[in-house]
Each structure stands twice: as C-alpha cells, then as structure tokens.
Amino acid sequence: MNKPVNQKAWLLVIPVFICVAFSAILPLMTVVNYSVQDIISPTQHVFVGTEWFRNIMTDPDLRDALGRQIIFSACVLLFEIPLGVGLALSMPASGWRASAALVVLAMPLLIPWNVVGTIWQIFGRPDIGLLGYWLNSLGFDYNYTASPTAAWITVLVMDIWHWTPLVALLCYAGLRAIPDAFYQAAEIDGASRFAVFRYIELPKMRGVLMIAVLLRFMDSFMIYTEPFVLTGGGPGDSTTFLSQYLTQKAVGQFDLGPAAAFSLIYFLIILLLCFILYNWMSRVGKGGPAAEGDEHAG
Amino acid sequence: MARIEFQNLAHAYRPKPATLDDYALQPMSMVWEDGGAYALLGPSGCGKTTLLNIVSGLVKPSEGKVLFDGRDVTALGARERNIAQVFQFPVIYDTMTVFDNLAFPLRNRRMPAAEVKKRVHEVAEILDMTRDLPHKASNLAADAKQKISLGRGLVRQDVAAILFDEPLTVIDPAMKWMLRRQLKKIHQQLKLTLIYVTHDQVEALTFADEVVVMTNGRVVQKGGADALFLRPDHAFVGYFIGSPGMNLCPIELDADGARIGSQRLTLGAATLAALGDAHQQAKSPLTLGIRPEFVRLAHEGEAGAVRVEVLRAQQLGNYQLVTAQCDGHLFNAKLEPHVRVVNGPAWLRVAAPETVFFCNDERIDARNAEGAAQ
Numbered sequence A: 001m002n003k004p005v006n007q008k009a010w011l012l013v014i015p016v017f018i019c020v021a022f023s024a025i026l027p028l029m030t031v032v033n034y035s036v037q038d039i040i041s042p043t044q045h046v047f048v049g050t051e052w053f054r055n056i057m058t059d060p061d062l063r064d065a066l067g068r069q070i071i072f073s074a075c076v077l078l079f080e081i082p083l084g085v086g087l088a089l090s091m092p093a094s095g096w097r098a099s100a101a102l103v104v105l106a107m108p109l110l111i112p113w114n115v116v117g118t119i120w121q122i123f124g125r126p127d128i129g130l131l132g133y134w135l136n137s138l139g140f141d142y143n144y145t146a147s148p149t150a151a152w153i154t155v156l157v158m159d160i161w162h163w164t165p166l167v168a169l170l171c172y173a174g175l176r177a178i179p180d181a182f183y184q185a186a187e188i189d190g191a192s193r194f195a196v197f198r199y200i201e202l203p204k205m206r207g208v209l210m211i212a213v214l215l216r217f218m219d220s221f222m223i224y225t226e227p228f229v230l231t232g233g234g235p236g237d238s239t240t241f242l243s244q245y246l247t248q249k250a251v252g253q254f255d256l257g258p259a260a261a262f263s264l265i266y267f268l269i270i271l272l273l274c275f276i277l278y279n280w281m282s283r284v285g286k287g288g289p290a291a292e293g294d295e296h297a298g
Numbered sequence B: 001m002a003r004i005e006f007q008n009l010a011h012a013y014r015p016k017p018a019t020l021d022d023y024a025l026q027p028m029s030m031v032w033e034d035g036g037a038y039a040l041l042g043p044s045g046c047g048k049t050t051l052l053n054i055v056s057g058l059v060k061p062s063e064g065k066v067l068f069d070g071r072d073v074t075a076l077g078a079r080e081r082n083i084a085q086v087f088q089f090p091v092i093y094d095t096m097t098v099f100d101n102l103a104f105p106l107r108n109r110r111m112p113a114a115e116v117k118k119r120v121h122e123v124a125e126i127l128d129m130t131r132d133l134p135h136k137a138s139n140l141a142a143d144a145k146q147k148i149s150l151g152r153g154l155v156r157q158d159v160a161a162i163l164f165d166e167p168l169t170v171i172d173p174a175m176k177w178m179l180r181r182q183l184k185k186i187h188q189q190l191k192l193t194l195i196y197v198t199h200d201q202v203e204a205l206t207f208a209d210e211v212v213v214m215t216n217g218r219v220v221q222k223g224g225a226d227a228l229f230l231r232p233d234h235a236f237v238g239y240f241i242g243s244p245g246m247n248l249c250p251i252e253l254d255a256d257g258a259r260i261g262s263q264r265l266t267l268g269a270a271t272l273a274a275l276g277d278a279h280q281q282a283k284s285p286l287t288l289g290i291r292p293e294f295v296r297l298a299h300e301g302e303a304g305a306v307r308v309e310v311l312r313a314q315q316l317g318n319y320q321l322v323t324a325q326c327d328g329h330l331f332n333a334k335l336e337p338h339v340r341v342v343n344g345p346a347w348l349r350v351a352a353p354e355t356v357f358f359c360n361d362e363r364i365d366a367r368n369a370e371g372a373a374q
Helices: A009-035 A051-057 A060-090 A096-110 A113-123 A130-137 A148-176 A180-188 A193-204 A206-221 A225-230 A242-252 A256-283 B048-056 B098-108 B113-127 B142-154 B173-190 B201-207 B225-230 B235-240 B269-282 B364-373
Strands: A037-041 A044-047 B004-011 B025-032 B037-041 B063-068 B083-086 B161-165 B194-198 B210-215 B218-223 B247-254 B257-260 B263-265 B286-290 B305-315 B320-326 B329-335 B344-349 B356-359
Touching: A009 A037, A009 A256, A037 A256, A051 A256, A060 A148, A060 A206, A060 A242, A096 A148, A113 A130, A113 A148, A113 A225, A148 A193, A148 A206, A148 A225, A180 A193, A180 B083, A180 B142, A193 A206, A193 B098, A206 A256, A242 A256, B004 B048, B025 B048, B025 B063, B025 B218, B037 B048, B037 B201, B048 B083, B048 B161, B048 B194, B083 B142, B098 B113, B098 B142, B113 B142, B113 B173, B142 B161, B142 B173, B173 B201, B194 B201, B210 B225, B210 B235, B218 B225, B218 B235, B235 B247, B235 B286, B235 B356, B247 B269, B247 B329, B257 B269, B263 B305, B269 B286, B269 B356, B269 B364, B305 B329, B320 B344, B356 B364
Parallel strands: B037 B194, B037 B210, B083 B161, B161 B194
Antiparallel strands: A037 A044, B004 B025, B004 B063, B210 B218, B247 B257, B247 B286, B257 B263, B286 B356, B305 B320, B305 B344, B320 B329
C-alpha cells in the first residue's frame, strides 16, 4: 500500500499548535521556572535546583492532604458511579416524563460551585439549617464545624448531590443509544433483568462510564471551591484537600517556589492516575472496536 | 416446531382504529404449516415487521388470536413462546465468547452445564463455527455474528419457529449467497418452521416455499413463486414481483369491446364477458396486466395487439428491454437479444394467454373466489 506523502499538512496543524503553546505549554513552563528558583522579590531570585521538590516530598502536611485527597476521590467514585448508573436505569425512556426527569436531574449542575458550598453550609447548620436542625433533634450529634467525621460526610454528600447527575446524564445517553433489538433478543433468550444489565447495558455503557469515571476522578481530585466555602478545610485540617493546601502555600504564604514545585507534582499525579484508570477501564470488558460499531441501528 | 395460525388477526398502534388505514396490520387469517419456510415480502413500512413481532410476542395484537399448534399464545410474552429471532443488525453479547453467547439462552433456562456444552457443540457443528467457540464474539465479521444470533435460537430444542427480520441487510453480497445457502441447508436438516422478512424479492423467492406479499398493512397474496409470477392476486403483486414489474395499463369497455385510451384491443368473447361482469359489479376501473416476459412484437392488426411507439431498446446481455408507449401508457417488453427493434411505430401483443386483468386492483377471478369465501 502506498500512502501519499504531503508535508503541507504540517501547515494546517500550526494554528492549533500555537494556541496550545500559548494557553497550556507556556504557562506550564513558567511554573517549571518558578519551581527551581527562590523568588525573594519580583526582581530578585536565586536558582535552587531541586530543593523545593525535596522539601515538598518530605512535607508531612502535604502527605496528609494527599492521603485525604485519595480517600475522598475514591469515595466519590465509589458512590457517584453506581448511584448515577442506578438513576439512569430508573429514568423513563421517553415522553414528557423523560424531559422532566432530565431537567430536574440537571439542576444541581447549573448552580455555581461556591453557591453549592453556601447552600450546604446553611443547610447543615445545627442552629438554623434544615438538615442540621433535624439531625440534631433526631438525636444525632451533628456539627460539621466541630466534628471531622461530620465535616467529611457533609463534604462527600454535597459532592454526591452536586455531581451524581452528571454521571447519570452520561449513562442515560449511553443507555438510549442501545438499539431495541438487544432488549428484544434478551427477552427471547429469557434473560433476567440482571443479565440484561450485566451483558447488554453495562458493556454498551463502557464508553460513557469511562468518561464519567475520568471526569469525576479529575474534578474530585482538584476540588477546591465547595469545601473551601463549606468548612474552610476544617475542623483543624481534616477537610483540607490538595488544592486548598496549594492555595494556602501560594497565596496565603506567598511561597511561590514550593507552590510551583507542588503544582507540578500535583499535575503529574493526576496525569498518572488518569492514565492508569483509563488503561484499566479500557481493558476491563473490552469488546474490541466492534463494541462501538452499533450506532448504525435504524 | 409448530404450525402457526392467525385468526382474524389485526394490529393498530393507535387505539380504536376507525378505518382500515388506521391499522398497521389489517385484519387477516392465515395458516403457516409446521416445517415450512415462509417469506414476508413487501416495501418498507408495509407491516411485515409488525406481523413478525406479533409472532414472536414482542407486540401484542390489538385484535384476533395467534395459535401455535392449536394453542392460543396471544397473551404470552416473547420468553414463553419458544421462538427464536434473528434481527436486521447482529445482536450479540459483546463481552461473551461465542460459546457463552450460544449457551446464554440455555443457562437462562437453568440447563445443567454438561448438557449446555453438548448442545452448544452440536449447534456450532451445524453452523460450522466450532473453531470460533473460544473467541470473543465481538471480533467476528457481520455474517458470523448473524450465525451466532441464529445459533442462540437453534440451541433450544423446544423452539417453535425461527424468525428472520431482514437478516442479510448488513452482509456483503458475496457472503449473502453463502449464508442463504447455509440457512436453507439448516432448514432442510432440522425441518424448522422459518419465517423470513425481507424487501428483496429474489431473497424471498429463493428462500421460501411460500411468499406472503404485503403492502400498506395488508396481506395481498400468499403463494409460491409461480403463483406470484403468473397469477398475481393484486396489481401490487404484479408490480412488485419481477424486474421490471408487470406492465399495468387501464382499459375501458364500450359497446364494441375493449380500448386502451383510443386504441382498440381485440379480446376473446369470454374474457370480455368476465370483464363486463366484474366492472358492472364493482363499478371500479379495469386494469390489464402483462409481464414484460410475455409481451412480443406483433403484426399490424393482430388479435390482442396494440399499436405503440417504441421509445428505446436496451441490450442487457441475455435479453433486450424494449420500452414502448401506447396512448400515454408505458409498456416494457423483454425480447430476445437478436430481434431487431427500431424506435418508432410498431405493434406489440399485450393480450396473451398469460395476461391477467384486475378490477379495483384485485385479479378478476381471485375476486370471485374471495367473494365466495366470505
């Protein structure tokens, strides 16, 4: 087979390359630049090599924040993915009910993130919040500003409330793309409801689930606004996640060098975990390219 | 394996159909014998898939009954009916191997593992897929996937009928012949009742013992290739079967006999009488139908011939297709390739022994038979 060679194609790639360079690569490079220097004042800086990296790697506060972050992201995936799939499965397939369900479901996604934090901050207050007041009058000792467990649960529930709809919407789209013939065949083959889910719906949702897992993982790993508004990272530093720790360093203490080194490590961690997740998920239940070849159903 | 019977079956997707046009499937009664191969043939949207889904139990008919071997199954769903269905697009379970795909219906019915293994191997043998058993089903070609769909039906020994819903749509032309031949062989080997939906007449005629022709939700004829070709019950069958289809041309009766437009057409006295009766009874227009295969050149003034204007003659290898016009009506004729045809005036014999007549689109003696049955 002779492939035509046309070097002019490179010209067509240049605009994208320039855009990406200015929007992503150059800013990243300035961060790299900061991470190896000690910025004493805007005009004075000293090259320090890998010192910041060594500092950061041994910082116990950072290690704790990273641990919390991993547990938080794992919990988010553990709850939101099954819940989202369940929601999508129980939604009506067509008619006005489907439209109504979609609108209601999309509602939390439309609320600005800091408003979400504020809503839950008020909602959970033991003195005037609907949730907090009722929980306390039911006999639970619930106070998210005092108890780390309560703070954790509140942050987690808030994230589930905020983001499960995204997972559900993605899964819903995946489910609607399954041709009727598959359900009819399963009916004829005498498959149980669970078998339909396990052997038809789940494999056909593989693509959207992968997107959902990656999106939710990345977003939850970078979570900042909502816990910042809700708990401010407290009580103590029990809900201080990586972003907040970074902000404290960079903005609060103005340690630009360590903050830059930390940003790079943060970035690499996300990249690495996404890579692992993506590879793992594309291998699980891999149906080959044919699995995606069913869009032609008419 | 079962004999399938429809009693006054009809289906409308909307409630309370007022006119026949509201039906997706107009009321009809029919019997499909055990072990027969039947094709449902018709253009898209003619109701053939609706009928198929009624047989499989995916659609519950709004009127009438479906009987399998005399047992009323109208109220039963697809899983209680023991039918197998092969869909237009291959339906396979992507994550499973070929073996697991074939075993799926048996495992759902809680058959012991040893027996499942035996049945699956038997069916794989029939389908010639033994080598593929351990492989992932999703990596196979479309024709192999369709065979798996068929196999999922064949593994069940209690299967009453196998339904095919245009199963060759996504198969390449070269594989179509092979797959069709294989289906035919399986049919002969297992003596199953097969029902095959298609809009391809060649597929229908080569595959089935009897073809059920449908249009606009109505069954217009059920019969073998001969009957459909030579004695179409309905003008639609004449038009739809054959390539090109039957020449259909309105004729009028007057005191002196029959006419096509202003052209006089000589017909036998008995034929004229039958036409006159039918016309009197139904007060509907009459149509003459003749297959292009039976039209031939004639001498001037020959009985049953009309004067035409030849528009073009196309050589198509083993025959030539002549298109001629008679008073605004087109006639196609398939003539021997060596016959010399020139554009311009000529005579064509259109009233031959093979000519059929329709009154209100129904073949005239067929109409009488139907009248007697009611």
